[in-house]
Amino acid sequence: MAAVEEVRDAMYKMVSGSAGQKKWKATDLHKACIELFGDDYNKRKEGKEAIKELVNSGKLVYTYFGGSFIEVPRVEGAAND
Amino acid sequence: MAVDKKYETPMLDQLETGPWPSFVKEIKAAGEENPMANDLIGLLEQSYTERLGHWKHGGIVGVMGYGGGVIGRYSDLPEKYPAVSHFHTIRVNQPAGWYYTADVLHKLCDIWDKHGSGLTNMHGSTGDMVLLGCTTPDLEPVFSELTELGFDLGGSGSDVRTPSCCCGQSRCEWACYDTMGLTHFITQKFQDELHRPAFPYKMKFKMSGCPNDCVASIARSDISIIGTWRDEIQINQEEVRNYSKNGVNIVKEIAVLCPGKCIDWDGNEIKIDDSSCRHCMHCINVMPKGLAPGKDRGAVVLMGAKAPIVEGALLSSVIIPFMKIEEPYDDMEFWEVIEEMWDVWCDNGKARERIGEFIQRVGLGNFLDEVGLEPVAEMVAHPRDNPYIFYEDYLEEEDEDE
Amino acid sequence: MADAKPQRLTDIGPPHHDRFMPPIIKKNYGKWKYHEIPRPGVLVHTSDSGDKLYTVRAGSPRLLSTKKIRIFADLATKYCGGHLRFTSRHNVEFLLTDAANIDPLIADLDALGHPVGGTGNSITSIVHTQGWVHCHSAATDASGVVKAVMDDVIDEFKTMELPAKLRIALACCLNMCGAVHCSDIAILGIHKRIPQIDLKTLPKLCEIPNLIASCPTNAIRPTTYEGKPSVEIQEDQCMFCANCFTVCPAMPIADPDTDGVSIWIGGKVSNARSEPMFSKLAIPFIPNNPPRWPEVVEAVRMIVDLWKANANKHERVGEWIERIGWPKFFRMSGIPFEKTHIDDFKHAGLTFKRSAHLTY
Numbered sequence: 001m002a003a004v005e006e007v008r009d010a011m012y013k014m015v016s017g018s019a020g021q022k023k024w025k026a027t028d029l030h031k032a033c034i035e036l037f038g039d040d041y042n043k044r045k046e047g048k049e050a051i052k053e054l055v056n057s058g059k060l061v062y063t064y065f066g067g068s069f070i071e072v073p074r075v076e077g078a079a080n081d
Numbered sequence: 082m083a084v085d086k087k088y089e090t091p092m093l094d095q096l097e098t099g100p101w102p103s104f105v106k107e108i109k110a111a112g113e114e115n116p117m118a119n120d121l122i123g124l125l126e127q128s129y130t131e132r133l134g135h136w137k138h139g140g141i142v143g144v145m146g147y148g149g150g151v152i153g154r155y156s157d158l159p160e161k162y163p164a165v166s167h168f169h170t171i172r173v174n175q176p177a178g179w180y181y182t183a184d185v186l187h188k189l190c191d192i193w194d195k196h197g198s199g200l201t202n203m204h205g206s207t208g209d210m211v212l213l214g215c216t217t218p219d220l221e222p223v224f225s226e227l228t229e230l231g232f233d234l235g236g237s238g239s240d241v242r243t244p245s246c247c248c249g250q251s252r253c254e255w256a257c258y259d260t261m262g263l264t265h266f267i268t269q270k271f272q273d274e275l276h277r278p279a280f281p282y283k284m285k286f287k288m289s290g291c292p293n294d295c296v297a298s299i300a301r302s303d304i305s306i307i308g309t310w311r312d313e314i315q316i317n318q319e320e321v322r323n324y325s326k327n328g329v330n331i332v333k334e335i336a337v338l339c340p341g342k343c344i345d346w347d348g349n350e351i352k353i354d355d356s357s358c359r360h361c362m363h364c365i366n367v368m369p370k371g372l373a374p375g376k377d378r379g380a381v382v383l384m385g386a387k388a389p390i391v392e393g394a395l396l397s398s399v400i401i402p403f404m405k406i407e408e409p410y411d412d413m414e415f416w417e418v419i420e421e422m423w424d425v426w427c428d429n430g431k432a433r434e435r436i437g438e439f440i441q442r443v444g445l446g447n448f449l450d451e452v453g454l455e456p457v458a459e460m461v462a463h464p465r466d467n468p469y470i471f472y473e474d475y476l477e478e479e480d481e482d483e
Numbered sequence: 484m485a486d487a488k489p490q491r492l493t494d495i496g497p498p499h500h501d502r503f504m505p506p507i508i509k510k511n512y513g514k515w516k517y518h519e520i521p522r523p524g525v526l527v528h529t530s531d532s533g534d535k536l537y538t539v540r541a542g543s544p545r546l547l548s549t550k551k552i553r554i555f556a557d558l559a560t561k562y563c564g565g566h567l568r569f570t571s572r573h574n575v576e577f578l579l580t581d582a583a584n585i586d587p588l589i590a591d592l593d594a595l596g597h598p599v600g601g602t603g604n605s606i607t608s609i610v611h612t613q614g615w616v617h618c619h620s621a622a623t624d625a626s627g628v629v630k631a632v633m634d635d636v637i638d639e640f641k642t643m644e645l646p647a648k649l650r651i652a653l654a655c656c657l658n659m660c661g662a663v664h665c666s667d668i669a670i671l672g673i674h675k676r677i678p679q680i681d682l683k684t685l686p687k688l689c690e691i692p693n694l695i696a697s698c699p700t701n702a703i704r705p706t707t708y709e710g711k712p713s714v715e716i717q718e719d720q721c722m723f724c725a726n727c728f729t730v731c732p733a734m735p736i737a738d739p740d741t742d743g744v745s746i747w748i749g750g751k752v753s754n755a756r757s758e759p760m761f762s763k764l765a766i767p768f769i770p771n772n773p774p775r776w777p778e779v780v781e782a783v784r785m786i787v788d789l790w791k792a793n794a795n796k797h798e799r800v801g802e803w804i805e806r807i808g809w810p811k812f813f814r815m816s817g818i819p820f821e822k823t824h825i826d827d828f829k830h831a832g833l834t835f836k837r838s839a840h841l842t843y
Contacts (some may be wrong), residue, residue, distance in 0.1 A: 001398075005346045007724035016098075021690075022689050023693065024688070025239065025281070025432065026239075026277075026278060026279040026280075027280070027281060028277065030245075030427070032478070033151070048273065048277075048279075051277065051279075052146070052273075052277065055146050055277070056145065056146045058145065060141060061141060062147070062148025062149075062238070062240045062277070063140045064140045064141075064148075064152075064153075064237070064279060065099070065142050065689075065693075065729075065730055065731070066432075066691075066693075066697065066726070066729040066731075067142045067238065067239045067282055067432050067433050067730075068148050068149075068238035068239035068240065068278030068435055071141075073141075074141070074144065076139050076140065076141040076153065076155075077136035077140075077370075077684070077687060077688045077732065078138060078140070078153065078155050078218060079141050079142075079153075079155060079167075079184075079217075080155050080156070080159035080166040080167065080734060086665070092773060092774040093774065095775060096630050096631070096774050096778065099630065099634035099649055100596075100598065100634055100637045101542065101544070101630055101633035101637055102542060102544045102596050102597050102631060103544060103596075103599075103630060103632045104544040104545070104546040104626040105630075106596075107544060107547055107548040107550075107551060108546070108547055108548070110550050110551070111547045111549065111550065112550040116550070118566075121616070125656070125725075126751050128615035128624070129615070129624070129627070129774055131739055132739035132740075132751055133615075133737055133738075133739045133742075134614075134615045134618060134619065134620075134621045134737060135500070135615070136508060136617060136619040136621075137619055137620060137732065138619040138620070138729075138732060138823045145491075145701070146493060148495070154547070154617060154619070159769060168617070170617065174496065174497040175497060176497050176498055176502070176503055177498070177499075177500045178500050178532070178568060178569070179569040179571075180500050180504050180563050180566070180567075180568045180570075181503050181556075181566075181567060181568065181700070182502070182503050182557035182559075182563035182566060183557065183559045183560045183566075184505065184565060185502070185553055186553070186555070186556040186567075187496075187556055189552075190549035190552055190553055190556075193549055194549050199548055199549045199550070200546065200547075200548055200549075201545070201546070201547050201548075201549065201550065201552065202545050202546055203543065203545065203547050203569050203573065203575070204545075204569055204573065204614075205660075206610065206612065206660045206661050206662065207660075208571075213546070213616075213617055214617075224593040225492075226559045228492035228493070228495055228731070229492070230493075231495070231498040231502070232497060232498060233493075233494070233495045233496050233497060234552070243538050245571070246572075247571065248568065248692045248837075250512055250513040250515070251500070251504060251508050251512055252508060252515060252528055252536065252538070253518075253528075254515040254516055254517055254518065255514060256527070256612060259502050259513065265496075265500065266701045268496050269496045272494040272495075272496050273494065275496075276494060282720045292754035292755070293753045293754070293755060294752050294753055294754065294759070295571055296571050297571070297662065297665065297752040298752075299665075299752075299754075299759050300662055300664065300665035300752045300759065301662040303829040307754075317828075321704060332565070334796060334797060338756050338759075339754060339756075340757065342600055343730075353726075360754070361752075361754045361755050361756055362753070362754060362755045363755040363756045363797070366755055369518055369519075370519075371620075373517075377613060380619075386657035387666065388654075388657075388658065388662050388826075389659060389724070390657055390724060390726050390729070391697070391699050391724075392656050392658070392699060392829070393828060393829055394664045394761060396620060396759055396761070414750060419668070429624060431695065431696070432693060432697075433697065433726075439581040466527065
């Protein structure tokens with residue numbers, strides 16, 4: 001099993017590294033982590049836990065644009081001041 | 082809160098007249114004290130005048146840690162109607178069967194009067210209690226007060242949407258399983274999947290107690306669990322005779338309309354060939370005192386229904402022809418099947434592709450292979466009528482040679 | 484940040500319904516024997532134990548103020564121990580154990596402006612969406628059309644004189660939050676103008692590959708605008724579904740002069756007699772005419788009256804039309820049959836008439 005901290009940091013790097021260019025779904029993150037960690041990676045355990053930690057800490061947020069994504073927090077395009 | 086501004090609303094005023102209860106009266110009633118509801122009146126009158134909506138979809142707001150339950154909404158006229166500049170929707174997961182007490186409704190209203198517009202939908206299409214119109218800073222306080230009262234948010238986005246069901250055994254003699262019990266169980270079992278979107282798109286469960294399908298599960302849910310039975314319809318001949326005496330024409334109204342053509346009425350006794358019964362409910366609907374579903378009850382599971390977006394509307398189709406639904410629910414093998422299906426869909430589904438569309442794209446046969454279910458004749462209306470068959474024994478032989 | 488609020492409750496799910504069900508329901512859960520409808524809007528369920536539960540069902544506009552909810556709650560306290568429920572079609576139901584309370588409760592509901600009915604062979608409340616009240620993608624209002632239609636057909640809510648039940652639903656765009664596509668009569672908001680691309684904000688708001696992939700007919704093509712990646716639309720390939728707008732807010736599609744509603748009929752979800760079926764297109768387009776959409780009201784009334792006068796007992800709208808055939812329906816209704824009635828999406832061929840079974 002891959003360590004939750006390792007997965008969490010890898011996921012954060014993926015999302016923050018492509019902010020503005022690519023929107024990541026949870027399923028995309030799991031697929032990328034399988035590439036990275038191989039058979040060690042369990043999306044139901046450390047995968048789920050890593051996303052939960054990132055979102056609970058506020059480092060990443062869920063967004064919705066016709067489907068749900070996981071992104072770096074940003075100012076909403078539609079928001080009014 | 083004081084409301085000083087009054088809007089002229091000649092268009093909306095016309096919808097305060099007439100015998101059906103008026104939503105305009107509701108908004109105006111809330112608007113007497115609530116500035117958000119009051120500004121909504123102004124904005125809506127403008128929409129009626131211009132024949133155009135004035136809302137923008139927000140994609141980011143929510144409560145900390147959840148990806149579902151809050152729909153971001155902003156007006157595109159924030160200067161003119163400042164109180165509805167932020168007007169987010171909060172979906173509150175309803176109790177199964179939509180039962181409430183006066184006491185809990187007053188407490189829910191207290192929370193909403195304090196933090197929101199004072200306007201609701203009882204209920205939204207998926208089944209949630211919908212709180213219409215909340216500002217961003219008020220989202221967390223509303224959430225915290227709701228959880229204190231024992232309520233939680235519902236789903237939105239690419240997650241398990243709030244499961245819903247008919248009133249089932251709580252008030253219906255036709256319910257073939259405990260829809261409310263199962264709905265509560267599913268909602269609790271999949272709390273993580275409900276609040277933290279992890280799918281290609283939405284995933285809806287709807288539970289109906291019998292094939293009358295009062296929650297429209299076959300049209301509106303990815304997983305439709307419809308109660309049914311597999312033994313004989315229970316008959317009370319005396320009551321059937323009473324229906325006949327009281328004007329029900331059993332031949333014309335029941336036997337002729339029976340899709341399995343399995344009902345016989347000799348003027349004194351009703352006979353049913355249960356082996357041809359399609360479990361449609363018609364005869365039982367017409368004579369609820371005379372006929373009842375059998376005693377060996379359970380459910381048929383269908384899957385894949387959806388509205389048109391993106392690839393066209395679908396009705397659910399059979400995946401498990403019959404399944405017993407008995408406590409402890411956690412012991413049911415069904416959950417392993419569900420998780421297997423989710424895995425296949427998550428690994429291969431495209432963005433915004435519902436599981437029904439996914440099955441259409443890859444083929445039901447291939448989907449069954451992946452999930453590990455055996456194909457059975459109940460899954461199709463009829464076998465294929467085209468000969469373009471992907472025979473696989475040839476492929477398998479090749480594989481063995483390698 | 485997560486440590487800041489250690490007491491914060493999450494993932495508790497909804498409260499268990501046991502907290503809210505009246506004692507008579509708890510006692511007779513799973514033991515109901517049969518039910519009767521002694522009068523429109525009133526159900527009597529009898530259990531194995533002989534207990535009787537009286538349900539009084541009242542119509543609702545779905546959009547309710549907290550003031551009204553409190554009034555409902557107080558009526559429940561006055562007449563039935565503070566217990567009530569809502570139905571899958573937005574009606575409110577009071578759960579009584581004392582039959583003597585039925586008449587006074589109905590009188591109170593009438594005085595409040597909430598008619599009692601919607602049971603048996605009636606038109607019950609219209610399932611509908613948010614419309615201009617709260618939705619960004621609406622092609623029409625929802626509550627206003629529903630109010631105007633129900634004002635007109637309210638007698639069919641208060642009585643049970645139809646051949647079968649009749650379910651009306653309204654969705655204000657093709658997203659169909661109301662999933663209207665299996666209704667006896669569906670009112671569906673329609674856009675007819677292609678999205679007006681906001682070229683300036685598009686790169687900021689939207690991810691272009693996602694946007695291109697969102698189009699079911701591949702009408703959205705990549706291009707550049709002021710040196711940045713952008714998109715253009717092949718006009719003749721756009722079927723106005725607005726899926727691109729859902730994915731990308733810089734593709735607004737609403738337009739007052741070309742938005743309106745279409746009317747679809749003959750769908751059902753119940754398995755009774757015939758299998759569940761989709762609603763089919765009856766009227767391709769009616770312009771938005773607020774505040775009371777008189778052309779929509781008239782069309783719904785015409786279809787209801789035609790069905791009521793011609794259907795056999797127990798025949799839902801779709802079953803009636805299946806029996807008489809669609810050509811006869813078009814002749815009887817006077818609705819002109821047009822090119823738009825012929826399907827041209829996937830599997831359209833399955834909807835062509837492939838036999839000589841015709842009526843003349």
